[in-house]
Amino acid sequence: MLFVGARRIGPAPALGGFLEPAHGVWALERGRTGDANASAQVPGLGAEVEVVYDDRAVPHIFAATESDAIRALGYVVARDRQFQLYAQTMAASGRLSELGGRAALGLDREMRDADLMRAADRRTAQSAADTSRVARLVRAYADGVNAYRATMPASAMPLEFRLLGVTPPQWTVRDSYLLFGRMGWTLASIATETSRAAAAARVGSAAAAGLFPDAYPIVEPIQPNGQTAPRIDRVALAPPGAPDTSAVLLAAAPSVFMPSLASTDNADEPRQFASNNWAVAPSRSANGHALLAGDPHLDLTLPSIWYEVHLVVPGVLDVYGVTIPGLPSVVIGFNRDVAWTFTNTGADVADFYAEQVDDLAHPTRYRVDGVWRTLDRHIEQYRGRRGEVLATDTTYSTHRGPMRRVRDRWLSMRWTVLEGKPSEFEAFYQAGTVRSAAAFEAAMGGNYLAPAQNMLAADRGGHIAIQSTGRFPLRQGDGSGAVVRDGSLSASDWTGSLPVARYPHSLDPAQGYLASANQQPIDPRTTNDWWGGSYDPWRALRINALLRADSSVTVDDMRRFQTDGGSSRAELFAPAFVRASRRVLARGGAGVDRPRLARAESLLTRWNMRYAADDEGPVLFEAAMRELTDRTWDELTDEGSRSRRTVTPSAGVLAALLADSTNIWWDDRSTAPREDRDDILTASLAAALESVESKYGRAGARWRWSTIRHANINHLLRVPALSALDVPVTGSIGTLSPSAGAGTHGASWRMVVDLGPKVRAWTVYPGGQSGDPASTHYRDRIEAWRRGELSEVRYPASPAALTGSARAGTLRLVPTGAR
């Protein structure tokens, strides 16, 4: 029994320590810290900090100095999210195999190859000698996390640590930089250039340029262009040509450098880390105040990626919002004057260089301008659950960044995310203290580097502003980053960055609102700079349409818009299916199953083009879109296979193609006759109905969207019992609250802020404040999130302002030695 009690058996924890009731898993309830009244001594505090938990389990931290506030932030985050801190760090440092064994080796290799750890080391080294505010605050945060870790009672050890049989390690400054780098890795986008290269390798460069244009053909830019409706630019689609073998190298690069991201890019419903934000000027709001809404779309996890918090330092700081556990600041939120939120820009901030090395098999040097330079080589060892070595790799870097072998060449990757500075957190600290939207944009423009974001702000003075902020590299020649550059020439290196003055931006536009949903930051007709915008613009079209149509927007409208089930994508394609069906049926419908097509046309006509839980139309439409994509882009698939498409052009290009009914791309190369647009649309619709009916039967309850589409909010360890699975949702690809594929990503935080004389805000996220699965605050917000509801936040000016049922408990943090 001693053996059974002391040793792990397979994945099961050692039973003795796990089951015993004084400190084991049964003590979790007794050891729960949560929002209960408590006090603790924290080394390094200058004065007592009062943390008041409100009835939503949000800590309001009242401190005398910024340093004390951030130290307390570290403490309360560790108290509520200790395991999340650990798991995120293990993932970012490529050490998941120590928890999950060999199955995690691929992800670990990707992380270590990405060089995020060494980038974090560089930032840590820079900050070690740094006496600036930001360096002090990052250290204070780490001290706060470790202060909780050091005093945490054994009974409070989170369940996941007990299951894994590990204890929380020390938190370091490097961990914070590493997590920030990982966020950049998540949001970095190199899709357009590599997709174009993949297409070129199959159908030639001329065709690929049309399939993956620099400028998205549907134009509704973030920086208003004076148009009152979106513009669809003509796409010059050259016919499929001979494969361009020179594109193969670039096409293969993502699967080597970022395999997990690359593998999802070409899925039927690609995972997209996207976001929405919009702001309304007082001239278009019902209450005459500026209003702001934001909802970043990220992985949905339990615990959530976000943690809600309020930091107060009288006269200095009064900021409310969400932080990412591990980052020592509020990331998205508001203060007494300004609210802000971000969307991802998706700019091309990563380039590849073909390096000349001394030995193709075991390189030690690379040549630049005729001079050999020594490669940085690192031995990476991957360990398993019991500490055994699972694999050992050698990784290489040049002065540009990580170098990897791609086919028969060595490519290095330069990437802004790896070149961030410790001062980036300064941007967030300044955001907490700014007094106007313009000051917010200036603070971000001066400090923030990567990943590039469209930063939207609104202030109490009624101003709204947006700016695409980050580091945008300048390159020699045509400035394009969409090629593999010659690494043997220093002239191939970046020559600088675009100046902030050229960033796409807008302050108080005449239209009275601003909106971004990852679309093009700026109208491509007005600039030669490429700023990103490879995302489909459907959400942007929808939110702009909603805002245009409403000149008296209320807070509740803002909330409704966030979960609006309407789809600009459906509004564009569904009528095209219907019109094509009618034309084909009118001309006799030769070669099609007329009754089936007529039934499909009728069903689609009756659909209101919304994706509410009770709607039945989306099932047929989504199946038809899949068929249409497969049939139209058959030239991009392997012979005889529809499922193995090399790459998929955007639905925007497909939409632009609708205007050219006889384009050769409509032809199905597997059949003898040459098909046109209507042939393909109708064949797709009829085939979709057949497949849907074979799967769900005739149209009826089983077609309901709620039975088909769910959010799946997985626990970080993907333990089903700790996850929230099959949560029915409103939305699909391209709706404002998107849901695609496995349902594992979506709106991770929703916020609406009313910038009136007294700032008010409403928020929700799909999870809860506590990382303890047995806490009532572990997943208490999911139902409200599912229903599209928001809760008004409490924004007290002092601890005394939180009274009665609004006050759940108080945590007093006192300097070590004080009582």
Added chain:
Amino acid sequence: MIAVLLVALAVAAATWVAGWWGVALVALVCGAVWYDRRAVASRVTLGAVLGWAALLIVDASGGGLGRVMGVVGGVLRIPGVALLLLTLAFVALLAWSASTVASEFRRTVTR
């Protein structure tokens, strides 16, 4: 009965101080000391179960033990009540085996 209650008290205290090893320690000592008593293993086992049951009652005083049972049971894919039974079975087997080993050893040595 008093002996059983004493064992329960000792097991609870030892667990609180030394964790689950405390159970083995108490059971070893009891088995060795009371080796010549009738049904020593049964008494130690009952006492150990009562000791942990008392600690579980302390744990339950917060009112959320059902949630813990549900969550942990869910993770282990067993009903929550089975986790409770597993816990008591573990301490029973641990106490029984430790006290049996100790009493048999003492008996052998004493002969």
